[in-house]
Amino acid sequence: MKKEARIMKKMLNKEVLVLSCLRENARMKLTTLSKKTGIPVSTIFDQMSDPASLMTKYTTLINFGRLGFNTRAQIIIKLAKEQREQFRAFILEHKSINSAYRINNGYDYLLEGIFRNLKELEEFLETMEEQYPLKTKQVYYIIDDLKREEFLSDSSYLEMVTPSVSPLDTFK
Numbered sequence: 001m002k003k004e005a006r007i008m009k010k011m012l013n014k015e016v017l018v019l020s021c022l023r024e025n026a027r028m029k030l031t032t033l034s035k036k037t038g039i040p041v042s043t044i045f046d047q048m049s050d051p052a053s054l055m056t057k058y059t060t061l062i063n064f065g066r067l068g069f070n071t072r073a074q075i076i077i078k079l080a081k082e083q084r085e086q087f088r089a090f091i092l093e094h095k096s097i098n099s100a101y102r103i104n105n106g107y108d109y110l111l112e113g114i115f116r117n118l119k120e121l122e123e124f125l126e127t128m129e130e131q132y133p134l135k136t137k138q139v140y141y142i143i144d145d146l147k148r149e150e151f152l153s154d155s156s157y158l159e160m161v162t163p164s165v166s167p168l169d170t171f172k
Contacts, residue, residue: 014039015047015054016152023153026058061149064114071115071141072098075125078107078136087132096124107136 017037021028034041047053064072079087091100091111099112115121125139 014043018044018047019054020152020154022055023149023151026060069114069116071117071121073113073115073121073142074140075109075111075113076103076107076136076138076140077109077111077134079109079132079134083132084108090128090131094124096120112142 014037018033018039021033021036028036030041030044033039033044037044048055064070077087087109088102091097091109096113096115097111098114101110102108103110113121113124115124121139125137128134129137
């Protein structure tokens with residue numbers, strides 16, 4: 001069983017190492033990634049194609065301001081229990097909601113909204129309040145991104161994921 005556990009850790013380490021390289025530069029060619037990690041191109045390709053992979057979605061980080069969407073906000077909502085499912089459907093369909101999370105500690109949802117301007121945001125908030133009687137609402141305007149999507153973007157994070165194995169042990 002110990003041997004199987006070591007093999008699984010090595011496999012996980014390789015997958016996390018590939019992920020950290022891709023988080024650093026998602027446009028990296030497989031051959032460059034192979035040279036950087038010491039993992040064969042075919043193994044990386046298979047890993048990225050595997051539906052059971054750690055990767056759930058390939059995406060791009062966007063500078064919304066350059067597209068004319070200058071207002072971003074985090075919105076925290078608490079609703080009556082009977083409104084939660086209807087509200088959930090509403091936010092999942094709304095085009096201005098970039099991310100939505102179900103949360104706890106006295107609130108129900110955390111939303112990230114992207115809007116062209118404050119007027120659009122205020123119209124969204126008014127519509128939301130008209131359709132769903134909110135118990136509590138807090139709006140936080142995002143002024144600037146200080147750090148965004150950085151977790152696991154460096155191979156030094158590998159030790160966080162599997163602390164008993166160092167990155168160098170992956171290739172032994």
